[in-house]
Amino acid sequence: MSTSEGSSGHSAGDFAAVAPETKKQSKAKVSRTSMILWHAHQNDVVAVRKLLEEDGALVNARDYDSRTPLHVASLHGLIDVAKCLIDFGADVNSFDRWKNTPLADAEGAKKHSMIELLKSRGGLSYGQSGSHFEPKPVPPPLPKKCDWEIDPTELDFSHSSIIGKGSFGEIVKAGWRGTPVAVKRILPSLSDDRLVIQDFRHEVNLLVKLRHPNIVQFLGAVTDRKPLMLITEYLRGGDLHQYLKGKGALSPARAVSFALDIARGMAYLHNEPNVIIHRDLKPRNVLLVNSSADHLKVGDFGLSKLIKVKNSHDVYQMTGETGSYRYMAPEVFKHRKYDKKVDVFSFAMILYEMLEGDAPLSHHEPYEAAKYVSEGHRPMFRAKGYTQELRALTEQCWAADTNKRPSFLEVLKRLEKIKETLPAEHHWNIFSS
Numbered sequence: 206m207s208t209s210e211g212s213s214g215h216s217a218g219d220f221a222a223v224a225p226e227t228k229k230q231s232k233a234k235v236s237r238t239s240m241i242l243w244h245a246h247q248n249d250v251v252a253v254r255k256l257l258e259e260d261g262a263l264v265n266a267r268d269y270d271s272r273t274p275l276h277v278a279s280l281h282g283l284i285d286v287a288k289c290l291i292d293f294g295a296d297v298n299s300f301d302r303w304k305n306t307p308l309a310d311a312e313g314a315k316k317h318s319m320i321e322l323l324k325s326r327g328g329l330s331y332g333q334s335g336s337h338f339e340p341k342p343v344p345p346p347l348p349k350k351c352d353w354e355i356d357p358t359e360l361d362f363s364h365s366s367i368i369g370k371g372s373f374g375e376i377v378k379a380g381w382r383g384t385p386v387a388v389k390r391i392l393p394s395l396s397d398d399r400l401v402i403q404d405f406r407h408e409v410n411l412l413v414k415l416r417h418p419n420i421v422q423f424l425g426a427v428t429d430r431k432p433l434m435l436i437t438e439y440l441r442g443g444d445l446h447q448y449l450k451g452k453g454a455l456s457p458a459r460a461v462s463f464a465l466d467i468a469r470g471m472a473y474l475h476n477e478p479n480v481i482i483h484r485d486l487k488p489r490n491v492l493l494v495n496s497s498a499d500h501l502k503v504g505d506f507g508l509s510k511l512i513k514v515k516n517s518h519d520v521y522q523m524t525g526e527t528g529s530y531r532y533m534a535p536e537v538f539k540h541r542k543y544d545k546k547v548d549v550f551s552f553a554m555i556l557y558e559m560l561e562g563d564a565p566l567s568h569h570e571p572y573e574a575a576k577y578v579s580e581g582h583r584p585m586f587r588a589k590g591y592t593q594e595l596r597a598l599t600e601q602c603w604a605a606d607t608n609k610r611p612s613f614l615e616v617l618k619r620l621e622k623i624k625e626t627l628p629a630e631h632h633w634n635i636f637s638s
Contacts, residue, residue, distance in 0.1 A: 355425035418502075
């Protein structure tokens with residue numbers, strides 16, 4: 206569902222309900238869970254082993270869908286990571302949300318070497334053999350309900366509050382089975398609009414595929430009754446736009462920490478062969494898990510486009526002014542063909558805003574800012590927080606020549622190196638709601 210520049214794609218909730226713990230313990234658990242799932246996905250055996258040596262319990266850490274690091278390794282055929290996890294005692298027959306074991310995932314993805322490995326270690330093929338990977342998703346409304354179809358009577362709006370508005374609807378904080386959730390609700394007056402329904406179906410079909418610690422978690426949708434609704438986790442920390450408005454310029458350490466979370470989510474979206482171009486990456490669409498601001502997720506995929514690439518340099522036949530002007534890549538503003546590097550440009554603008562404490566080209570109206578950028582201009586660096594390396598990375602990410610913009614995997618590597626050179630954030634615990 207497309208949204209205006211002032212809208213928010215809220216979604217929410219912490220990783221999962223946790224037993225009574227201190228805030229500090231809970232925060233550390235979320236961070237470590239995120240890290241091991243990420244490093245498993247990136248086939249980084251050294252990082253996975255190091256995390257497990259520090260905390261063996263992480264071997265069976267679970268994300269929102271109860272997927273373990275071994276599920277991730279099995280799905281992508283990452284043999285060395287899987288062997289490492291099993292050596293540390295990973296449960297080879299753990300169930301995820303779909304009642305799939307790691308072996309079921311490997312079978313669904315046709316990872317033959319992984320199938321042999323898991324069977325040799327006692328893996329059993331329960332579940333639905335990777336049934337959550339649909340080669341051709343069925344567009345809702347569906348003739349019969351699937352596992353993510355939500356009965357609207359289960360949604361509790363008695364204490365609801367509006368947390369965002371878009372072109373076609375509103376985002377409401379509500380309750381679902383005792384848990385706060387974010388509900389994107391199509392306006393009743395537009396529920397019969399063919400294009401609006403098409404947009405809604407597209408977003409549902411996109412979100413149902415996504416599972417990553419730095420991507421807002423899809424929980425379900427109402428597709429066979431009006432109003433149409435899309436339900437995601439509710440993130441208690443609000444969006445990055447609100448956060449920066451209150452905090453101003455961030456320390457380099459905090460800005461880099463935030464940038465790493467955003468880049469991890471975007472690297473997942475840009476993973477081939479199913480590249481997802483966000484097309485509206487901006488602070489309002491980056492959400493904070495909680496008021497401690499220790500974990501970010503990328504959200505609002507109303508304008509996203511799923512592309513199957515034939516090679517890594519494909520340029521897509523997508524033109525037009527899509528997204529929000531202030532963070533828009535010049536090639537989009539000029540109605541030229543573009544690729545996934547438009548998201549890298551938007552990321553540079555966000556990084557600039559985090560370090561400067563002010564929106565890029567804030568003295569221009571959004572449209573004028575986009576026009577100014579399309580003419581070759583860029584925001585001026587003023588903040589002292591810009592190290593030479595951070596400035597160089599930002600300039601490359603917003604380069605006019607898209608070939609000079611790095612991929613998000615490259616951005617991650619450079620940010621990790623920059624992080625090592627920065628002084629630690631000493632006041633992490635002073636952030637409060």
